[in-house]
Amino acid sequence: MAANAAKQIRERLREVKDPEIGRSIADLNMIRSVEVSEGRATIQIALTVTGCPLSTRIRGEIEQKAKEVEGIREVEVHFTTMSDEERNQLNQQLRQGHAAQADPFPKTKVVAVGSGKGGVGKSTVTVNLAFALKSLGYSVAILDADVYGFSIPHLMGLTGVKPTVVGEMIMPPERDGVRMISAGALYGEDQPLVWRGPIISRMIQQFMTDVYWADPDLLLIDLPPGTGDAALTVMQTLPKGNLLMVTTPQSSAAHVAGRIGHMAEMVHFRLVGLIENMSYFVCDKCGERHYIFGQGESEKLARQLEIPVLGELPLQTEVRVCSDQGIPAVLVDDALCENYEQIAERLTAQLGLRQRVVS
Ligand SMILES: Nc1ncnc2c1ncn2[C@@H]1O[C@H](COP(=O)(O)OP(=O)(O)O)[C@@H](O)[C@H]1O
Ligand SMILES: [Mg+2]
Known part of the structure; x- marks a missing residue:
């Protein structure tokens, strides 16, 4: 009877996922033992790192699942930590099928977001687009390749959140299911980063190969301005x-942007489209659109490069205020959210992704 209950509990625990890795704790070999005696289950779980900040969450889920088994009234969860060897094994398992391949993202559409100049809103667009894609049902992650001028942690409200490191694998911090990695997450906001080109390149390569991305549908890469x-x-x-x-x-801005477009063509990167940010300002008195900076330049560039304009985004005080506060504006502004979702739909159509049904 007790043995049967223990088996049933193990079965239920398959549904508990490690919150960072996003896979079943059973598949990750984290369940050490399950013992049942007189309605009390004692469960040993090996965590990837000591003092895992998410252990409270795992504990809650384990207790709940175990209590679903008939006759279980009490659940005790004990945590231990994996040995170095076990962590290495886990690393191997997580890397499986990736390290050996030339393409670090075999199952993911990678979209690098670039601009000619800084300050055009590239990082702001990257973050809001990620959340719009997420709301359409895609899994999305962000790689901040702007190593010196990183801003993704701040824009996502993840300042100061350090990634967990499992062996040699980095578990990226996340907000509402959107994962991100950034030099800012590794080195803190105030540390001046003074690296030369080759170190920057190596760091970005590590972001691609040593971060556990879990094969998202899309990975957005926030590039620094320029080439x-x-x-x-x-x-x-x-x-x-x-x-x-x-x-x-x-x-x-449109003219300088052309250079990165040509660079992309040279290395056979596909140009998927253009977004014009700060296109117009909607007057809060008369509701009319004012094209403060003029009109037509981005369209001209798009025609030259033979790429579609995926959307125009207004210059909006709320966007700046939200950015400053570390809140993606699409999460609080419905009209903007609609605008971004339209762009997200056009983008995924360009990429040939199937439309998702959001449940
Ligand atoms: N559509 C917009 N309306 C108002 N402010 C914006 C808009 N897009 C970006 N900003 C603001 O412009 C500044 C630069 O944006 P950022 O995304 O950091 O640019 P980049 O990454 O291209 O350097 C930020 O203060 C941001 O809040
Ligand atoms: Mg930026």
């Missing part, structure tokens, strides 16, 4: 990558 080492590394490392350009209507 420097980071952009080149990303494009050369990812044979099937796509480039999404962000411009503003100012002719200079």
Whole structure:
């Protein structure tokens, strides 16, 4: 009877996932023992790291699942930590099928977000687009390749959240299911990063190979402005990558953006489209659109590069305020969310992703 109950509990525990890795604790060999005696279950779980911050969550789920088994009235959960050897084994398991391949993202559509100049809203667009894609039902992650000028942790409200490291594998911090890695998550906000090109390249490559991304549908890469080492590394490392350009209507911004477009073509990166940010301002008195910076330049660039304009985004005080507060604006502004979802739909259509049904 007790043995049977223990077996049933193990069966139920298959449904409990390690919150960081996103896979069943049974598959990850984390269940050490399950013993049942007189309605009391004692369960030993080996965590990947000591003092895992998410252990309370795992404990709650385990207790709940175990109590679903008939006759179980009490559940005791004990945590231990994996040995180095076990962690290495887990690493191997997580890397399986990836390390050996030339493409670090065999199952993921990679979209690098680039611009000619800084300050056009590239990082803001990257984060909001990620959450719009997520709300359409896609799994999304963000790689911040702007190593010196990182801003993704702040924009996602993840400042100061350190990734957990399992052996040599980095578990990326997440917000509402969107994972991200950034130099900011590894080194803290105030530390000046003074690396030369090759170190930047190596770091970005590590972000691709040593972070547990869990095969998302889409990976958005926030590039630093321009055509420097980071952009080149990303494009050369990812044979099937796509480039999404962000411009503003100012002719200079559109003109400089052309350079990164041409660079992408040179390394056979696919240009997937262009988003014009800060296109217009909607007057809160008369409701009319004002094209403060002029009109037509981004469209001209898109025609030259033979890529579609995926959308125009307004210049909006709320966007700046949300960015400052670390809240993706699409999560609080319905009209903006709609705008971004439209862009997200066009993007996924361009990428040939099947439409998702959101449950
Ligand atoms: N559509 C917008 N409306 C208002 N402010 C914006 C908009 N897009 C971006 N911003 C603001 O412009 C600044 C630069 O944006 P950021 O995303 O950091 O640019 P980049 O990554 O291209 O350097 C930030 O303060 C951001 O809040
Ligand atoms: Mg930026």
